[in-house]
């Protein structure tokens with residue numbers, strides 16, 4: 130099949146809450162379009178990215194409509210994203226996964242740069258990619274943008290998993306010994322098997338989650354979004370004209386609401402509520 134169409138960049142701000150995104154008042158990202166309040170299909174990084182790569186963008190939780198009809202309608206938006214008109218709901222059958230479809234059927238170069246170790250290239254998320262790399266630092270989107278390249282011969286798909294918005298909400302130039310420490314909550318890199326951050330707080334630990342600390346952590350996530358807006362400007366300068374960009378999160382984050390911190394094994398509105406903005410720059 131002829132290799133035509135838009136480049137497509139899917140940017141995932143890991144753990145970024147919808148209201149953190151709004152509070153940051155990003156100016157650059159808004160150039161893509163209206164920021165929508167949407168809902169992730171999952172509350173944890175790995176399943177959420179799997180969903181995104183199945184084409185399951187965060188949803189609008191529509192009422193009085195069959196789920197399958199909504200999904201089919203939403204999926205057709207990939208025509209707009211990819212600058213095509215021939216993509217149908219059944220196009221993904223039987224693999225139901227975008228990267229091999231983009232690569233094998235539409236002639237795309239497919240790349241992923243990820244920040245969180247649970248998405249490392251050995252995991253099954255890495256299917257159908259020409260290149261897939263876990264970045265050296267968990268919180269440096271600028272380093273990702275500087276690795277991006279595009280070809281005139283074929284369109285490119287880039288998945289960017291961005292970690293500045295993930296606990297401990299640290300910017301790349303902040304020394305690690307100044308990162309906030311929450312007792313009992315493991316950082317990103319300590320142990321991969323300890324990565325699941327979250328869970329209901331138990332009595333002995335609640336003293337570590339004092340309201341001041343939680344407020345500080347939330348403010349740090351807002352600050353991370355403000356900072357990322359400047360990196361997105363670099364992304365906008367990097368991508369060729371015919372590039373469609375989606376910016377969203379894989380899930381939200383809890384900052385003490387109803388006794389929860391983090392994400393993952395949590396059933397709460399705020400762990401599924403995510404920002405969603407997309408469009409083509411010019």
Ligand SMILES: [Zn+2]
Pocket residue numbers: 143144173174175379380
């Ligand atoms: Zn995540």
